[in-house]
């Protein structure tokens with residue numbers, strides 16, 4: 001009989017695992033991590049994905065979740081409870097602010113939003129009950145880059161935890177735990193899986209205690225990721241470094257092209273020397289600046305629609321980080337739930353187009369952008 005030794009992990013598409021008898025069941029409790037019982041509590045595919053991401057981020061442990069949103073929820077609840085106060089960077093993914101403002105506030109966790117440029121001096125915002133600061137390595141959609149080392153120094157000084165959403169950067173670009181963050185989360189939906197076919201998240205703890213709290217929350221709230229999605233994401237993750245190199249190099253080429261196009265009034269890409277945080281991005285960015293950029297065209301609905309309709313190869317898809325390029329409208333999608341005043345203050349107007357640069361040949365992308373811009 002031949003021994004079956006698959007090179008890749010098979011999909012354990014099962015909700016439960018069987019036991020020979022009560023003695024075998026006891027082993028599950030006595031030897032954590034060696035046996036499986038129930039997929040909501042743990043599954044080989046989810047664990048494989050979590051371990052690989054944990055290695056990349058350099059954590060003490062990681063747990064994968066059903067989405068980036070559930071990862072943010074688990075990351076916050078790992079350290080916050082009713083009565084606690086949370087600080088949150090003002091320029092952040094709209095879904096994150098909706099979660100905190102609309103849902104966590106109902107559970108008694110209050111929030112103060114801090115303008116990104118004030119995040120390095122928190123005295124004016126910290127209260128005795130403040131437990132944590134949530135910020136993104138690179139903000140969505142205007143790519144403000146946070147100096148994670150400096151943020152970590154400040155959060156330590158005021159005795160609060162630092163939770164970093166590293167979705168836009170990925171550990172191929174920045175490793176926040178090495179720079180002092182306490183918890184990192186990702187929307188694995190984006191670069192970590194990378195093919196626009198998975199919805200998933202992950203929480204990585206610098207300390208084992210944070211990871212174990214997040215794991216408990218994922219288990220009891222039922223925020224776990226399915227075996228098949230875990231398997232797909234683990235498959236995508238294998239090419240992360242390769243993809244990030246091409247995403248980054250394409251994005252820099254396109255940012256330079258957009259900068260000189262007469263129909264484009266502003267370009268936000270951390271790899272451009274003109275970007276306000278270019279130095280920070282160079283210092284912590286491992287030579288890469290990621291695949292996301294935003295640019296501003298005319299603010300009229302007619303021009304924006306005409307531009308989108310004219311693109312032949314680049315679809316309008318309100319997500320990001322897939323291998324093929326797409327555009328999005330932050331005002332009408334990810335940042336729709338912000339008040340008009342906040343949208344205005346952040347500079348997110350109708351003409352801001354977010355470009356998720358894929359790994360295609362850059363010439364094809366530039367040709368498509370050029371012909372569509374020339375039409376408006």
Ligand SMILES: Cc1ncc(COP(=O)(O)O)c(C=O)c1O
Nearest residue numbers: 067068069093140167187189200
């Ligand atoms: C920076 C960031 N964090 C978190 C999320 C939420 O992730 P998901 O859609 O996987 O729940 C998103 C989604 O776009 C995001 O852009």
